[in-house]
Structure formats: structure tokens, C-alpha cells
Amino acid sequence: MTTPAPWWRDAVVYEVYVRSFASTGDTGMGDLRGVAERLPYLVDLGVDAVWLTPFYPSPQHDNGYDVADYRDVDSRFGSLADFDTLLARAHGLGLRVLVDLVPNHTSSDHPWFREALAAGPGSPERARYLFRDKPNNWLSVFGGSAWQRTDDGQYYLHLFDRSQPDLDWTDDDVHTLFDEVLRFWLDRGVDGFRVDVAHGLRKAAGLPDAADPVAAQSGLVTGPMWDQPEVHDIYRRWHRILGEYDGDRMAVAEAWAATPARTMAYCRHDELSQSFNFHWLEAPWSVAAFREVVRETLVEVARVDASPTWVLSNHDVVRHVTRYGGGARGLARGSAATLTMLALPGSAYLYQGEELGLEQVDVPPADRQDPEFHNGRGPGRDGCRVPLPWSGHESPFGNGTGRPWLPQPPEWATLTVEAQRNDPSSTWSFYRRALAARRGLPQATEVTLVDLGPDVFAFRRGQVLVVLNGGDDPLPIPAGEVLISSAPIENDTLPANAGVWLAAPAS
Ligand code: NOJ
Numbered sequence: 001m002t003t004p005a006p007w008w009r010d011a012v013v014y015e016v017y018v019r020s021f022a023s024t025g026d027t028g029m030g031d032l033r034g035v036a037e038r039l040p041y042l043v044d045l046g047v048d049a050v051w052l053t054p055f056y057p058s059p060q061h062d063n064g065y066d067v068a069d070y071r072d073v074d075s076r077f078g079s080l081a082d083f084d085t086l087l088a089r090a091h092g093l094g095l096r097v098l099v100d101l102v103p104n105h106t107s108s109d110h111p112w113f114r115e116a117l118a119a120g121p122g123s124p125e126r127a128r129y130l131f132r133d134k135p136n137n138w139l140s141v142f143g144g145s146a147w148q149r150t151d152d153g154q155y156y157l158h159l160f161d162r163s164q165p166d167l168d169w170t171d172d173d174v175h176t177l178f179d180e181v182l183r184f185w186l187d188r189g190v191d192g193f194r195v196d197v198a199h200g201l202r203k204a205a206g207l208p209d210a211a212d213p214v215a216a217q218s219g220l221v222t223g224p225m226w227d228q229p230e231v232h233d234i235y236r237r238w239h240r241i242l243g244e245y246d247g248d249r250m251a252v253a254e255a256w257a258a259t260p261a262r263t264m265a266y267c268r269h270d271e272l273s274q275s276f277n278f279h280w281l282e283a284p285w286s287v288a289a290f291r292e293v294v295r296e297t298l299v300e301v302a303r304v305d306a307s308p309t310w311v312l313s314n315h316d317v318v319r320h321v322t323r324y325g326g327g328a329r330g331l332a333r334g335s336a337a338t339l340t341m342l343a344l345p346g347s348a349y350l351y352q353g354e355e356l357g358l359e360q361v362d363v364p365p366a367d368r369q370d371p372e373f374h375n376g377r378g379p380g381r382d383g384c385r386v387p388l389p390w391s392g393h394e395s396p397f398g399n400g401t402g403r404p405w406l407p408q409p410p411e412w413a414t415l416t417v418e419a420q421r422n423d424p425s426s427t428w429s430f431y432r433r434a435l436a437a438r439r440g441l442p443q444a445t446e447v448t449l450v451d452l453g454p455d456v457f458a459f460r461r462g463q464v465l466v467v468l469n470g471g472d473d474p475l476p477i478p479a480g481e482v483l484i485s486s487a488p489i490e491n492d493t494l495p496a497n498a499g500v501w502l503a504a505p506a507s
Contacts, residue, residue: 006248007096008192008273008347009307011048012435013252015351017315018055018077019063020387023400030387032078034400036086039093041417045355045428046435049096051194051252053315055083059109061163062371063385065100065196066107070181087189096191098252103178103234104197105164113165121154128173129165130157130203137209138225139217143375146225157207159200159225161371169201169234179241186245192273198253198266202230220256220278227257235271242273252276252309252349260293260300267306274347277309281317285324285333287457287470291449294344294459298447301346308346312337313354319384322360329497331357335430335486336468336499340457342438343466343501345445350431353388356415357427361386367407382406391418430486437484437501465504469494480504 022034032055042050054064055077064074073080090097106113112128119125121133135147135155140162147155148162157166167174182193204224210216216223235253242249250273253266259279266275277297283289301308312320312334324333334357342348360383365373373380387405389412391398397408397416413419420426442462450458455471464483469475475494480502482489487498494500 006250006273007048008248008250008252010345011096011347012046012342012438013049013051013098013347013349014042014045014047015051015053015314015349017053017352017385019053019405020385020399021352022388022390023396023402025400026402027076028387028396028400028402028405029076030399031076032073032082032086036082036089039086039090039095042095043093045432046439047095047350049098049191050090051098051349052100054100054102058107059163061107062161063369065102066105066109066161066164067102068107068109068111070102070177071184084188091189098192098194098250099185099190100196101178101181101193101251102196103167103169104200105158105160105166108163108165116156116165117150120152124173126154128168128171130168130207131155132157132207136207137213138207139210139213140375141217141377142372143377157203159197161375166203167201169231175234175237179237182238182241186242186249190249191247192242192250192252195251195253195272198235198272198275199227199231199255199257200225201234202228204228220258220282222258222262227255227262232265232268232271235266239270239272250274260296261303264297264300264304264306268304269306274307274309276311276314276349278311280341281311281313281320285337285470287455287468290337290340290457290468290470294447294457295449298345308344309349310341310344310346311349311351312341313351313384314349315351315385316381317384319351319354319358319360321354321357326359330359331427332487332495332497335427336497338431339434339484339486339499339501340466340468342434343441343459343461343464345447345461348438351384353384355428355431356389356417356420358386358412358415360384361406361409363406369406389413389416391416433484440483460504463503465502466499467494467502468499469496472496478502478504 019029021030022038023030024033056067057069057074058064058066116125131154138146140146158164208224210223253272253275255266257263263275266272279293283293297308321330321334324330363382368382370380370382387399389397393413395408396404420428444462448460452458457468477494483501485500487495
């Protein structure tokens with residue numbers, strides 16, 4: 001008898017950005033009860049799991065990625081009892097739940113950091129963080145030096161905001177804390193974790209200067225602060241902890257590593273379960289780029305016998321409809337790319353609001369909150385974090401009763417869930433159909449790239465032929481039963497910027 005594959009190997013996981021998903025109050029911010037209430041919506045849409053962004057006690061300098069207590073719920077978002085209710089409800093509906101784990105840094109409000117400041121240089125309390133007498137040349141991802149001077153003249157490292165001091169993962173206390181945090185949430189019943197900054201936990205010994213500190217500040221890079229070999233030992237340890245529990249508990253790495261091979265190293269058989277494929281997300285709208293990323297990903301994933309992941313949007317990047325040019329063309333391309341990724345073997349990670357075809361919002365500078373913006377590192381990420389429009393004709397569009405923490409554009413009146421749900425031509429209906437069709441895909445995970453010309457990305461998975469028309473002209477396609485398409489097909493012709501799945505006999 002063969003053991004069934006773990007649920008996560010081909011799951012569709014929906015990222016819930018808790019602050020912006022659904023509010024049940026007047027704070028303008030989402031909360032856990034809001035998520036619990038809307039779980040049937042996610043079941044109806046057709047996803048398998050939700051990933052909840054951090055809801056732990058936090059001063060919210062980086063919207064919860066600055067954790068002051070890893071084992072509780074911030075009162076802004078609810079209580080542990082609300083979390084338990086949400087989890088039970090999700091499980092009752094057949095949904096899995098992943099929570100966010102933020103192990104690279106704590107909040108400067110975490111008791112450990114306060115103790116470290118109070119205890120002074122050379123203390124065991126300071127050894128949990130990276131205090132030094134002299135800074136090196138590293139830069140913070142959010143801008144400026146990665147070092148903050150303290151009152152006693154030492155500096156501490158913060159690869160992100162200065163309210164996010166980096167932990168020192170050579171310290172035993174740090175390992176023990178996170179062993180306990182993992183067990184705390186696993187004991188409560190979570191199905192897994194999304195591991196924040198998974199490539200950053202170990203720094204090169206001696207904290208040497210970066211050869212190119214600006215290049216090391218962002219993107220898919222290596223450097224003395226990223227993707228160090230020792231980081232993998234941490235995941236081997238966590239692999240053993242996850243294995244102590246039944247039910248295929250898992251973890252997915254947020255590792256912005258330089259190449260698909262390095263990204264996949266995080267999901268070797270004794271490490272984490274999956275790793276986000278940011279190479280797919282970073283690819284421009286280009287048939288050649290899509291083909292190369294898919295080819296390379298599948299080669300590298302096979303080497304470690306892991307399952308690939310596909311992701312186009314999340315709370316840190318410009319929404320993909322906007323990246324692909326925005327407007328009707330951006331939306332068409334977004335749907336085509338989504339349909340293409342949903343046909344690939346492995347897991348797909350969706351970001352809330354993409355099922356509504358939302359674009360990046362140009363949040364007025366006075367309303368922006370992201371530390372990245374306030375530190376002068378470009379427009380910041382607020383534009384993809386605006387609270388979701390559920391219903392009605394004006395803000396807050398059924399998302400609680402308060403003024404949303406980021407302003408919603410009035411044009412969203414036509415994009416609410418309510419407006420799209422009963423419209424078969426809406427983006428929401430397309431996503432729902434695509435997720436349903438995905439359940440009927442062949443079991444075969446073998447993908448064969450098919451050459452249909454330079455403007456076409458095509459592959460075969462079992463009996464299904466997937467075609468994406470990346471050119472500017474309509475494309476004649478092989479005759480075959482159309483399983484689903486991102487735009488109407490007439491006379492066996494696929495419009496530009498559209499994708500289709502065809503039931504085609506093997507050639
Ligand atoms: C990645 C998270 O997705 C992002 O939102 C956060 O700012 C950084 N890690 C720092 O935790």
C-alpha cells in the first residue's frame with residue numbers, strides 16, 4: 001500500500017493579510033473573527049488552505065512582522081480563544097491553516113530585547129541579539145545602515161526596521177525559544193508555518209563587510225547576511241519537530257535566494273517542506289522568461305524530490321495585474337498567468353484580492369504607513385495591502401464599520417465580492433472556475449514543454465495541453481475540448497494575453 005502524498009504537495013494556499021481581510025469592528029483593521037466569518041467564502045472560492053500573516057502582540061511598526069510575544073494574539077486582532085475558534089471552524093470546513101513564524105528578528109518591545117538593553121555589553125541577554133562595538137557596512141532592507149546605536153555606545157543589527165533587532169542564531173536560548181513556539185502552535189493544531197526571512201537567520205561568521213552592500217539590500221541575492229550554509233541546520237532541527245506531530249504538518253520558506261537551485265535547498269528531504277518560488281513572481285511578462293523559470297524550477301525541484309510552488313503576488317510586492325501593465329491588458333495577462341500556474345504541478349499560493357483582479361493602489365503619501373516608504377526606499381508596499389472590498393458602494397465596502405487603515409479607492413465599488421460573485425464574466429468567477437478545473441487535472445506531474453513559436457508558452461501535463469499567448473496577435477490553437485480559458489475562445493483562436501487548458505490527445 002502506498003502512503004498518500006502529503007496534502008500540501010499540491011494545495012492552493014490563500015494568503016490572508018489579517019489587517020486587511022475582514023473587520024468585525026470599527027477599527028478600520030481586520031481581525032481573527034472577521035477571518036473566521038469569511039471562511040465559507042474561501043471554501044466557495046475553492047482553496048485548500050489559508051496562511052495567516054502575523055497576528056501576535058506587536059507594536060505594528062512593520063504590521064506585525066515585529067513580534068513582541070510569539071505565543072499570544074494582539075488584542076487588536078482578537079484573542080487566543082478567537083484563534084482557536086477560527087482554527088476549529090477552518091478544520092470543520094476542510095481548510096488547513098498556516099501561521100506566520102518570524103524567527104529572524106523580534107520586536108524591540110520583546111522582553112528579551114528590553115532585558116538586553118538593560119543588561120549591558122557582554123551580558124548573556126545581549127548574546128541573544130547581534131550587539132557589536134562597531135558597525136559594519138551592511139544596509140537595512142528598509143533603508144539606511146543596518147545598525148542602531150544604543151545609549152551605551154554599542155550597536156545592534158537590524159536587517160529590517162530598527163524596531164526589529166536581529167536575533168543571534170548561534171545562541172542556544174534562541175533555538176530553545178523557537179522550538180517552544182513551534183510546539184505551542186502545533187499543539188494548538190495548526191497545519192504549518194510560513195517562515196519569514198528564512199534565508200537570513202544565520203550571518204557569516206565575524207559579520208564581514210558586504211562586497212556590495214547596496215546589491216545585498218534587496219532582491220534575490222547572496223551576501224554575508226543571506227543564504228548562509230549554516231541556516232539549513234536550523235531547518236533540519238525544525239523538520240524533526242514537525243515530524244513529531246501527525247497530519248503532515250509543514251513549513252514553507254520565504255527565502256529570497258539567488259537561483260532556483262539555492263531556493264530549493266530549503267526543501268531538501270530533511271528540511272522545510274516547500275520554498276516560495278520567487279523566480280516565477282519576478283519574471284516579467286515574457287514567454288522566454290516564463291519558459292526558463294518553469295524549466296529550471298522543475299529541474300531543481302526534481303533534484304531534491306520536493307514539490308514546486310508558484311506565486312504571483314503577496315503583501316510585499318506590486319500586485320501582478322499592475323506589474324503586467326495594469327488596466328484591461330494587465331488584468332488579461334494576470335488571469336492568463338494565473339491559469340498557467342494553476343496547471344503546473346505543485347502548490348499555488350494566492351494573495352487576497354487577486355481573485356477580484358485588484359490592482360496596486362496609489363496610496364496618497366500622507367496615508368502611507370510602510371517603514372520602507374518612511375525610510376526613503378521608494379513608494380513602499382501599502383498599495384497591495386489596502387483592506388478588501390466585500391460589498392456596498394462606498395468605503396469601507398462592508399469591511400467593518402471604521403475608516404480603513406489605508407484608504408480604499410472609490411472605483412472598487414465595481415470590484416467588490418458582492419458585485420463579482422454572480423457575474424459569470426468577473427475575475428472572481430474565473431478564479432472559482434479555474435480552481436474547480438484544477439481539481440480535475442491529471443495526476444501526472446510530468447510536464448513537457450511544447451514549442452508553438454516564440455510568442456507562446458505551452459506545455460503538456462498528461463492529456464492536458466496548456467497554452468499561453470504572450471504575443472500581440474490572436475493565436476490559432478489545436479482543436480480540442482476547452483477545459484477552461486482566461487478569455488473567450490472562438491474558431492479555435494486564443495486571443496492575445498490569454499491562456500487556455502485543452503483536453504488534447506497525446507501527440
Ligand atoms: C518579509 C515579510 O513578508 C515582510 O512583510 C516583512 O517586512 C519582512 N519579512 C520583515 O519581517
